[in-house]
Every structure is written in structure tokens, then in C-alpha cells.
Amino acid sequence: MQRNITIEEVRAEYVSLMGSDLGRLCYELQDDLEWLRYKWGEFLELFGKGPDRIELFSKVASNFFYFLQKLLYEDAMLHLCRLTDPPGNRCQENLTLLRLAKLIPEQEFSAQVRKDAEEVRKKCEFARKWRNKRLAHTDLMSLRNERASPLPSVTSQDVEGVLESMRALLNSVEQHYDIPPSALAHDPFGATSLVHFLEQVVRARENGDHRWIELDGHA
Numbered sequence: 001m002q003r004n005i006t007i008e009e010v011r012a013e014y015v016s017l018m019g020s021d022l023g024r025l026c027y028e029l030q031d032d033l034e035w036l037r038y039k040w041g042e043f044l045e046l047f048g049k050g051p052d053r054i055e056l057f058s059k060v061a062s063n064f065f066y067f068l069q070k071l072l073y074e075d076a077m078l079h080l081c082r083l084t085d086p087p088g089n090r091c092q093e094n095l096t097l098l099r100l101a102k103l104i105p106e107q108e109f110s111a112q113v114r115k116d117a118e119e120v121r122k123k124c125e126f127a128r129k130w131r132n133k134r135l136a137h138t139d140l141m142s143l144r145n146e147r148a149s150p151l152p153s154v155t156s157q158d159v160e161g162v163l164e165s166m167r168a169l170l171n172s173v174e175q176h177y178d179i180p181p182s183a184l185a186h187d188p189f190g191a192t193s194l195v196h197f198l199e200q201v202v203r204a205r206e207n208g209d210h211r212w213i214e215l216d217g218h219a
Contacts, residue, residue, distance in 0.1 A: 018177045022103040028095055029083070030170050030182065036079045037163055037184055043072040045191035048156055053195070059202050074135050077154075080127040080162060084120055097121075097169060109176060116172070120165045126152045127162075 005013075015023035046053070047069050057065035087099040098121065101114035129152055133139035142151060171181065 014179060017179055019103075022100075022177075025095075025099060025103060026170065026173055026179075029097060029100070030174070032083065032095060033163075033166055033170060034182070034184055036076070036083070037167075038187070039072065039079070040076055040159060040163065041184070042187075042191045043069075043076065044156060045195070046072075056195070056198060056202060060198050073154075074130075076159060077127040077130045078135055080124045080159070081131045083166060084117075084124045084128075097166065100169075100173060104173070113169070113173060116165075116169050120162065120169055123162045123165055126154050126158060130154070 011024070011027050014027040017023065018026060046057075046065070082095070083097055085094050085096045085098070087096055087102065088094050093099075097117045100117060101110045104110040104113055133142045133151060174181070
């Protein structure tokens with residue numbers, strides 16, 4: 001049964017069951033991962049549904065949806081990197097899965113979490129190459145196709161696999177401390193709603209609906 005509790009109550013439950021430092025970190029990581037999973041889900045709803053969906057966008061605003069696809073993809077690569085970056089440097093502390101193990105007092109479980117987090121980091125290598133050579137910096141040799149190792153191609157399965165590994169890691173920590181599992185809620189006003197209305201508009205235009213003609217400014 002799904003519980004109806006506030007964000008503050010959820011955060012307080014993490015702290016109560018896991019301690020202040022680990023509880024706050026685990027809650028923040030789960031929240032950040034859910035945000036990434038939501039964004040990636042919207043990306044797939046828009047651009048992962050086959051050629052008919054792309055044709056729909058081409059009829060409506062091809063340039064805009066090209067920009068949106070590129071921006072959402074690049075954002076996902078950067079977000080994957082952030083969640084698997086080092087715990088910190090001389091300038092700041094980072095919100096990252098690699099910080100979890102150092103806050104877990106049980107030595108054996110801490111070692112397992114450290115190992116699992118390192119495996120997740122390795123799975124994100126494709127995203128890190130994109131960040132280092134194109135997104136955070138622009139590697140001229142790669143840009144000009146003068147480097148022997150080009151940027152890796154990335155499939156939705158690659159990203160889905162990493163997201164599932166991240167989710168499994170956080171779930172293992174939460175279950176260890178008896179935190180109830182969470183679920184990503186469906187957004188009725190997200191990409192699915194947008195596509196529905198775009199399909200209606202295109203259908204009306206193609207059928208010569210006068211209301212569409214007036215809205216389109218061609219009356």
C-alpha cells in the first residue's frame with residue numbers, strides 16, 4: 001500500500017533509521033536519481049517510440065524537437081557523471097554514490113557498497129567520455145575526427161542498465177536499514193500529454209479543421 005507522507009516526513013524517516021549523515025545523503029541521492037529517471041523517461045517517451053513519433057515532431061516543430069532531443073541527451077550524460085563523480089576535491093564535497101560507503105559503519109557492508117558503487121561508476125564510462133570530450137570540454141581532435149578512438153555510441157539500453165544499477169545500489173542500502181521502497185510516480189502532464197495534444201493538432205490540420213486554420217494564423 002502506497003503511503004501518503006510529506007517530503008519532510010520521508011527525510012526524517014531516513015535520518016531516524018540511518019543516522020544523520022548517512023540518512024541525509026541517502027535521501028538526497030534517491031531524490032536526485034528519481035529526478036534523472038524522470039527526465040530520462042520523458043526523453044524515451046518523446047524520442048524512443050519509433051519513426052512515427054519523430055515524424056510527428058517534424059510536422060510540428062522539427063528544429064525545436066531536435067534541440068530538445070540533444071539537450072535532454074546531453075543532460076542525461078552529465079547527470080550520470082555527477083552521480084558517479086569522486087566524493088570531493090579541494091574545493092567542494094559532491095553528492096555522489098561513491099560517498100555512501102564511507103558513511104556506513106558496518107565494515108563488511110561498507111566494503112560491499114563500495115564495490116557496487118565502483119561497478120556503477122565503470123558502467124558510466126561512456127557518459128564520462130562524452131562529458132570530458134564534448135560536453136564539459138570540446139576535444140579538438142575528437143571534434144575534427146582526427147583521433148583514433150571516437151566518442152562511444154550510446155543506446156537507451158546502456159542508460160537503462162546504469163539507472164537500474166544505481167537504483168539497485170540505493171535500494172540495497174535502504175533495505176539494510178529498513179527504509180520502505182519508493183516508486184517513481186507517473187506524470188499525467190508530462191511528455192505523454194504533450195504528444196497527445198500534438199497528435200490532435202496535426203490530425204485537425206490534415207483534416208482541414210477550420211479551428212486549426214484560425215489558430216495557425218492563416219484565416
